[in-house]
Amino acid sequence: MSACEHVRAELTAYLDGELDETSASSLRGHLRLCVECRALADQHARIVDVLAALPPPEPPPSMWDGVKARLGAAEIEDARRSRLGLWWQRVRPHLVPAMGLAAAAAVAAVWIAHRRASGDEPAHEVAIGHHEVTPPVPPSPPVAPSAADQIDVRDALASDDDHADAAYRAAAEELIAMAADAKGDWTPSQQKAFDARVAALRTAAEHAASGEPRERAWQALIDYVQRAVVGVRVAEAL
Amino acid sequence: MEALYHQYKRRVYALVYRIVGAGDAEEVAQDVFVRVFRGLGAFRGESQLGTWIYRLSVNAALSYVAKRGRRAEIPDGAEVLDALPAPPVAMSDPKLAAKVEAAMSALPAGYRAILVLHDIEGLSHEECAAILDCRVGTSKSQLHKARAKMRELLGPALAGERERS
Numbered sequence: 001m002s003a004c005e006h007v008r009a010e011l012t013a014y015l016d017g018e019l020d021e022t023s024a025s026s027l028r029g030h031l032r033l034c035v036e037c038r039a040l041a042d043q044h045a046r047i048v049d050v051l052a053a054l055p056p057p058e059p060p061p062s063m064w065d066g067v068k069a070r071l072g073a074a075e076i077e078d079a080r081r082s083r084l085g086l087w088w089q090r091v092r093p094h095l096v097p098a099m100g101l102a103a104a105a106a107v108a109a110v111w112i113a114h115r116r117a118s119g120d121e122p123a124h125e126v127a128i129g130h131h132e133v134t135p136p137v138p139p140s141p142p143v144a145p146s147a148a149d150q151i152d153v154r155d156a157l158a159s160d161d162d163h164a165d166a167a168y169r170a171a172a173e174e175l176i177a178m179a180a181d182a183k184g185d186w187t188p189s190q191q192k193a194f195d196a197r198v199a200a201l202r203t204a205a206e207h208a209a210s211g212e213p214r215e216r217a218w219q220a221l222i223d224y225v226q227r228a229v230v231g232v233r234v235a236e237a238l
Numbered sequence: 239m240e241a242l243y244h245q246y247k248r249r250v251y252a253l254v255y256r257i258v259g260a261g262d263a264e265e266v267a268q269d270v271f272v273r274v275f276r277g278l279g280a281f282r283g284e285s286q287l288g289t290w291i292y293r294l295s296v297n298a299a300l301s302y303v304a305k306r307g308r309r310a311e312i313p314d315g316a317e318v319l320d321a322l323p324a325p326p327v328a329m330s331d332p333k334l335a336a337k338v339e340a341a342m343s344a345l346p347a348g349y350r351a352i353l354v355l356h357d358i359e360g361l362s363h364e365e366c367a368a369i370l371d372c373r374v375g376t377s378k379s380q381l382h383k384a385r386a387k388m389r390e391l392l393g394p395a396l397a398g399e400r401e402r403s
Contacts (some may be wrong), residue, residue: 012382043389043396050338051357057260059251059267064243066268071275 003030007037011044078184165210168218172202175225182228194228239275246274246288249359250295256339256354257299257347258306266302270295285368292369296351301346334395341391349384356381359393 008029013019014027031038058093183191201224205217250270255263273294281290342350355366356377366377389396 012378012385018378040389043393044385046396047385047388047392049339050334051353052360054335054338054358056248056252057255057263059247060264061249063247063264063267064240065273067243067275070268070272074272075278124353141275212313 004034004037007031007034008040011041015041015045015048031211043140077129165218167177167217168222172205172218175222179225179228197224242274243271246291247271249288250291253292253295253354253359254302256342256358257296257350258302259343262302262306266298267295269302270298273298274373289368290328292355292365293371296369298357300347300351318346337392337395338388341388344391345384348380349387352377352380353384353388357385 007027010019010023010027012025019027031041089105179194183194186194198221201221205214205221208214208217247267251263251267254266254270258266258317270291274291277294281287287295305308342353345353350367351370355369356363361369363377363381366381367374370377372380
């Protein structure tokens with residue numbers, strides 16, 4: 001690094017008084033000898049002086065009113081979120097076991113498909129409800145349930161499809177009812193779009209194959225209504 | 239709450255004004271105060287209140303600029319210096335001040351932030367580093383680059399100033 005480059009790299013520290021006296025003296029000595037570096041230092045110093053002397057802009061008088069208005073809007077949003085949070089706490093005990101059973105259904109279905117593919121399962125074995133079994137199949141489940149376990153899982157799934165469907169349906173209907181309050185703030189075109197979308201998603205849920213496809217359809221409806229009401233997913237709001 | 243607002247309104251407004259520009263400063267400053275009042279309960283005193291408010295202000299302003307993509311809208315160099323907005327209040331050298339304000343608006347937002355904090359607000363590098371969540375060395379190097387860029391933009395204006403003085 002040349003002497004000029006070194007001095008220019010140190011100019012900010014020099015102007016801010018951060019160099020020790022020996023380094024500062026050396027730099028001042030260079031500035032006495034080098035016209036270009038001295039001009040550069042003058043310009044830097046001038047910029048610093050002007051910046052320090054810039055008058056602060058005065059905040060507009062309306063700013064405080066705007067802050068209060070925004071705080072009020074945020075609290076109204078909090079009230080909506082709190083209501084949604086209470087709702088979620090109430091329906092979650094019903095939905096979470098249903099989701100767990102849906103996962104169990106998928107595992108059981110995969111395991112049975114594996115048994116069939118490997119010749120362990122009798123050809124006349126009854127399929128589980130309407131769940132679709134999709135290959136590829138895991139090569140070997142870590143623990144194969146006994147025949148008695150298979151019967152228990154299938155029985156539980158057969159009865160729980162109905163339970164999960166009812167729980168999702170009730171949750172969706174309740175959330176849609178909550179959305180009716182929020183709709184008052186929307187434009188007519190927004191309300192119309194919302195109603196149309198909800199109707200389409202509800203129809204899709206009611207006509208979806210039972211089990212996981214229907215659960216996903218109900219979840220899509222719930223997710224859409226949540227987003228429309230508070231703009232965020234329930235999980236983010238809690 | 240209102241007392242806190244009046245205590246910090248000028249500093250917050252001035253900071254965001256010089257990062258986001260005059261047109262959007264009020265909106266961003268309002269957003270900062272909403273964050274301040276709603277976050278006061280979570281403020282744990284790990285830093286000074288003023289440092290925390292500055293940090294919220296810088297973050298809000300930089301986020302706003304990033305979303306707005308303002309850099310693409312700003313002309314560079316001579317075009318900036320030709321557009322001479324009047325400074326908020328008259329000072330001893332209003333024309334040069336206006337050029338400095340215009341040059342600042344042409345800088346990347348990060349450079350504007352360090353110039354405002356250090357050179358205008360007079361904070362130390364330790365305070366700047368705490369607000370910008372960076373190392374002290376980074377604060378110093380950013381300031382050096384920001385001033386160099388200012389000199390580059392203002393070179394002819396500063397040269398003319400020297401000849402007149």
